[in-house]
Amino acid sequence: MDPLYKQYPVHLEDSLRRSKELLTPVSEGRVGMYVCGPTVYSNVHLGNARTFTSFDFIFRYLSHLGYKVRYVRNITDAGHLENDADEGEDKIAKRARLEELEPMEIVQRYTVDFHNVMHQLNALPPSIEPTATGHIVEQIEMIQAIIKSGWAYESNGSVYFDVDAYNHDGGSYGELSGRKMDELQAGSRALDGQDEKRNLADFALWKKASASHIMRWPSPWSIGFPGWHLECSAMSTKYLGEDFDIHGGGMDLKFPHHECEIAQNIATNGKKGARYWMHANMLTLNGKRMSKSTGNTILPKELFNGNNPILVKGFNPSVVRFFMMQAHYSSVLDFSNDALLAAEKGHHKLMSAWSKLQVLSSSKESTWNLQAWLEKCYRSLSDNFNSPILISHLFEAIKVINQSENQIALTASDLELFKQKMDAFVFDILGLQLEEQGTAQNEALDKAMDLVITLRAKARENKDWNTADIIRDQLAAAGIKLKDGAHGTSYEI
């Protein structure tokens, strides 16, 4: 039996070629994927979380297909400057100064926060999660290799990548983002404090630390710290090789970050690094990109607990994930309370149908073409990871499940396969989770509710509508909703 990836070969949108490409891994059956992780200088916001959720979904699908995936996602804990001018301060160091903490305390605090959030969103941990500070040696080695290539120069203890020289020698800095060098330089003329650079487009590989800079390491050029773009080149090469499969990240990193990565990789070993470059799109709030600096953000924590003025209530992390999965990873998605409310209902409908499926009984014949449905589901996923299309097919299945009692029948083996694949699509690939039944973790409450529901059922039997409605209304006022179904009453908080 062929692995699933042979049955359903993946085509993915490659930002570099600007086309949909058939995924053909460097090594048959294995996929190396590198995703640019967060800079841990503050709480991750929901926009950050979307990118990592998108790649988690991609990781999950590739794994499901039978690929052995090595998924590397870094933590940037040094070198990310506030801006590119000479006096630019390292984000981590700045935060440490402001909060009067060790930089590593900042790093630790926000790394933990990041992990917590991603765990709540049910994102699987990557295979390797390397840090910039843990790879200073590798970065220094890479700088030496780039200097040797002739495309970097030292200036006052700092080292810069020489973009002009690189492009003059046939390099293609700008090809990923479609930028032309003369335009770039015209556009950035306004910046000052760039004395050390030969050209405005040049970017730092190593920065000499100023006296006040806390994070510093010795190097052949100065006591300093690595440039932000370098860590991803160094770590992707170290763990995935010079020629690996997928490089991912947020759309905002396309330029300059990924452009610089490609140039560094070429300068080091003549290869671009990844064969396919993928970009997850932005999550906007009020039609604008989420941004910490402008305050146009919402934290996942606030979304989960409802503690934000734009929200009427908190939302289950799985609902949030479902909301994200209903849009394609490469499209801008606009966040709103209404959109979340709609997603919550859809999510609930999906999970209810899943529960129904578990207790469905089989028939002698199938009157629904399960295979054709499976085919559609896989085709949508293998077509550039189209989660919204998959979800539309899931809703078709939901209709089937709901109609199963009188119109649609499935054989025992079909039913078994159906259940198995629903689990795969809903939980393993989309990464959704069942809603907790009310706060059913609380056994005492569950028992108390059973009692109340029984009493109300008695009242209803006796046609004591008054009592029954008082119970229902009072509970509703307390935030507990009763649902009368054909097989009794359940509750929801």
Next chain:
RNA sequence: GGUUCCGUGGCCGAGUGGCUAGGCACUGGUCUGCAAAACCAGCUACAGCGGUUCGAGUCCGCUCGGAACCUCCA
């Protein structure tokens, strides 16, 4: 100003030239003591103008509107 991209029915959101995306809302129905919930059914749009084509939401051009990047952000 440059680069990249988007503009789809009340809202969100897929659509790689020809066949109903889907969800939410809404309307009608089933169920129910009533309501809610649940389920079923209905609802048919592609910013504007022009062009290519037998045929365009889908390709080309222009206009209008919006976004991201070009300085830190996934």
